[in-house]
Amino acid sequence: MAKNYYEELGVARTATPDEIKKAYRKLARKYHPDVSKEADAEERMQGINVAYDTLSNEEKKKQYDFELDNPYANTAGFGGQSSGQSGFDGSQFYHSSGNTGGQDFSGFEDLFGRFGGGFGGGRQQEYGQRGSQQRSYKGEDQHASIQVPVNIAYEGSTQTITLQIPTYNAYGEAEVQRKTLQVKIPKGMKEGQQIRLSKQGQAGINGGENGDLYIEIQYQDTDRIRVEGADVYYTVDVTPWEAALGQSIEIDTPAGKVKVNVPQNAKNNQQLRLKDKGIPAKVPGHLYLVINIVYPKANTEQQQKAYQDFSNAFHDFNPRS
Structure with missing residues (x-):
């Protein structure tokens, strides 16, 4: 494999989901282009997002561990290539964030691959095989995480955020959709709670209903x-x-x-x-x-x-x- 995702996040293979999440957040604070002064911040953040997306998903992690242990196994990956080769890994899908309320957002989880089987798999694969039947499918739900200042927990706020989200076109091909959303963060949200944005997730297929977008709230740690x-x-x-x-x-x-x-x-x-x-x-x-x-x-x-x-x-x- 081109990169070892455990090394990318700086965790052991025995790391728990909480340890993986903690390592991701620490690196996101360091390399997110909105706040980082590192020259390679965007490139590093892309790699960190891809690694976290894989290791935070139980099925993807299981498949990845198998490929680490069996580097010459012929396993079908993205786009029909071996997952251990330089096929599509979603790293070009990097999201950015913005706001109109003067608050700094950072630490979005990369959204690619949150669609069941990932690009070239799952529901889209079935669509490609049976598309002629014009069967409708509901879009998959998507998940993101944002970090906001703690004062928002006491006051509440409406913020504008911009995401670059992987999606599919009418032919079932992967492409990027830039999406700007108004997010109302109510007063009193606890760390880790989610906001559900109805029908803002993955687009449905053949007229199917869109999925939902879930945004997890994390509060920014500071020196104090x-x-x-x-x-x-x-x-x-x-x-x-x-x-x-x-x-x-x-x-x-x-x-x-x-x-x-x-x-x-x-x-x-x-x-x-x-x-x-x-x-x-x-x-x-x-x-x-x-x-x-x-x-x-x-x-x-x-x-x-x-x-x-x-x-x-x-x-x-x-x-x-």
């Missing part, structure tokens, strides 16, 4: 914010004296401005739970403030003396004992 289900973890910087004395602070959070009392002698990475201040889902999540103690630099003689006084006051304290 990460989301788990309906819970939000937000890193808060505090001074050493706020942590030691247990002072009250006011902070801007994804849920708005809040006043909290820092626990006396708070430690680094200690968490403060604000009940029901996470994503406002039907069952609200919690907002966890993660303490990050920041020490000021001693640039002046007065500041250096203050640290020396501090050292003298705690002369019997040894953190390495």
